[in-house]
Every structure is written in C-alpha cells, then in structure tokens.
Amino acid sequence: MPISAARFGTLMQLLRGQRRHGDHAGRLQAFYAPQADGYDDFRERLLHGRQELVAGLLANLAQTNRPILAELGAGTGKNLDYIGREVARFKRIDLVDLCPALLAIARRRAASLANVKVIEADVRRYRPAAALDAVLCSYSLSMMPEWREVLDLALALLKPGGTMAVVDFTVTAGQSRFARRFWQAWFGHDGVRLSPEHLALLRRHFPEHRYQERRCAVPYLPGLTVPYYLFIGRKTAGNA
Numbered sequence: 001m002p003i004s005a006a007r008f009g010t011l012m013q014l015l016r017g018q019r020r021h022g023d024h025a026g027r028l029q030a031f032y033a034p035q036a037d038g039y040d041d042f043r044e045r046l047l048h049g050r051q052e053l054v055a056g057l058l059a060n061l062a063q064t065n066r067p068i069l070a071e072l073g074a075g076t077g078k079n080l081d082y083i084g085r086e087v088a089r090f091k092r093i094d095l096v097d098l099c100p101a102l103l104a105i106a107r108r109r110a111a112s113l114a115n116v117k118v119i120e121a122d123v124r125r126y127r128p129a130a131a132l133d134a135v136l137c138s139y140s141l142s143m144m145p146e147w148r149e150v151l152d153l154a155l156a157l158l159k160p161g162g163t164m165a166v167v168d169f170t171v172t173a174g175q176s177r178f179a180r181r182f183w184q185a186w187f188g189h190d191g192v193r194l195s196p197e198h199l200a201l202l203r204r205h206f207p208e209h210r211y212q213e214r215r216c217a218v219p220y221l222p223g224l225t226v227p228y229y230l231f232i233g234r235k236t237a238g239n240a
C-alpha cells in the first residue's frame with residue numbers, strides 16, 4: 001500500500017525517537033515539529049479510545065451548566081473534534097501544552113471557537129481563573145516525566161464532584177515480563193513512559209471511578225497488541 005509523505009515523515013521520526021539531550025520542552029518540540037502535519041492522521045490509528053472517553057466525559061457533565069474543561073497535554077486539540085457541537089455548551093475549554101508545533105494546529109482548529117483557549121505552558125504552571133468541572137488527559141500522562149505532580153494538580157484544580165478523564169497506554173500484570181519490557185522499551189524510545197503507577201495514583205486520587213482496560217494494534221507491528229485504559233473518576237468531598 002503506498003504511504004503518504006506526511007505518514008512516512010511521521011514514521012521516520014518515530015523510528016528516530018526522542019532525543020536524549022536538552023530540556024523536556026525542547027525535546028518535545030524537536031520530536032513533534034517534523035511530524036506535526038501528519039500527527040492527527042497517524043495518531044488516529046494509534047491512540048485508541050479517545051472518542052469513547054470524551055463521550056463518557058460529556059455524559060458526566062450532562063447536568064452541569066456551562067462547564068469548564070482543561071485538557072492537559074492537548075497537542076493538536078484533536079479531542080475538540082470528538083466533543084463536536086457540544087463545544088458550544090462549555091463556558092470555557094483550555095487546551096494546555098508546551099509544544100509550539102502541535103499548538104499551531106490546535107490554534108487553527110480552535111480559531112472559530114471563542115470559548116476555547118490555547119495555552120502554551122508546562123501543565124505544572126497552569127492555573128485556571130476558576131475551579132474546573134473536568135480535566136482530560138489523553139495519552140499525555142505517559143509523556144509527562146512529572147506526572148505525579150500533574151495528577152496532584154488536577155485533583156487540586158477540580159471542583160468537588162468534578163470529572164477526571166484519562167486514556168493512555170499502560171503495562172499490566174496480565175502481560176508477560178518480556179511483553180512489559182518490550183513495550184516499555186518501544187514506547188520509551190519516543191519519550192512515552194508506560195507505568196502501572198499512573199493508574200495506582202489515579203485510583204487513590206479518585207476512588208469513585210469507572211475503569212476499562214483494552215488492547216489495540218500498533219501500526220506497522222502486525223500481530224502485536226498493547227494495553228491501554230480508559231479511566232473516568234469523580235473528585236469526592238473526602239479527596240478535596
């Protein structure tokens with residue numbers, strides 16, 4: 001099957017991997033800039049469960065009047081497509097990321113949406129003007145070295161009853177040691193760190209939650225599947 005130039009460029013960058021030197025923001029920009037144009041197309045086939053997670057998030061917010069949502073590590077803002085016409089219901093949606101190459105696409109996507117703000121920042125520095133009704137992390141926690149700090153911050157920024165929605169790759173006890181190591185090395189090459197600890201802390205922070213674990217195929221790796229999870233939690237009064 002012929003492969004488009006954008007897809008080929010993306011594939012080459014994934015094989016090259018994330019560079020090891022420089023700060024986190026510089027590494028992300030160097031990694032994503034050459035594949036920004038092909039990002040959405042390629043990730044559509046790699047980052048599964050986003051549409052379903054967003055549907056679950058919207059269901060949780062059905063009774064909330066003019067909710068405020070922040071996506072932490074929003075990249076190109078692709079999840080706006082899954083929110084669709086419901087975007088208009090939101091008082092505000094903040095898309096936070098520190099990679100200018102991906103944010104340029106998010107800005108184009110949000111250009112006609114007055115209630116969507118694109119914020120270039122390390123999520124650890126993000127401070128919204130008001131408490132949040134929902135936080136979305138879509139395949140971003142595993143790319144954040146300071147993910148514990150990010151989850152602590154998300155909990156602090158949410159209103160009581162607010163929703164935490166996460167979809168990401170993971171490793172599970174059901175995998176062989178070889179499979180865990182293989183996927184950690186494969187994704188680690190591109191700066192994606194798979195760890196069961198993400199889920200452990202999510203469960204502690206949001207004891208009231210729904211959780212599903214699934215497996216998906218990976219483009220160009222026929223026959224292999226990697227685990228990913230969908231997590232939707234509520235901030236309880238006791239966890240304020």
Ligand SMILES: C[S@@+](CC[C@H](N)C(=O)[O-])C[C@H]1O[C@@H](n2cnc3c(N)ncnc32)[C@H](O)[C@@H]1O
Pocket residue numbers: 028043047050072073074075076077078079096097098099102121122123124137138139140143144145
């Ligand atoms: C795999 S992408 C996912 C993007 C988007 N959420 C999606 O579903 O397509 C991970 C994103 O996390 C961002 N990211 C990683 N560390 C970050 C940090 N400390 N602050 C802000 N964004 C960060 C990266 O720049 C990247 O856009």
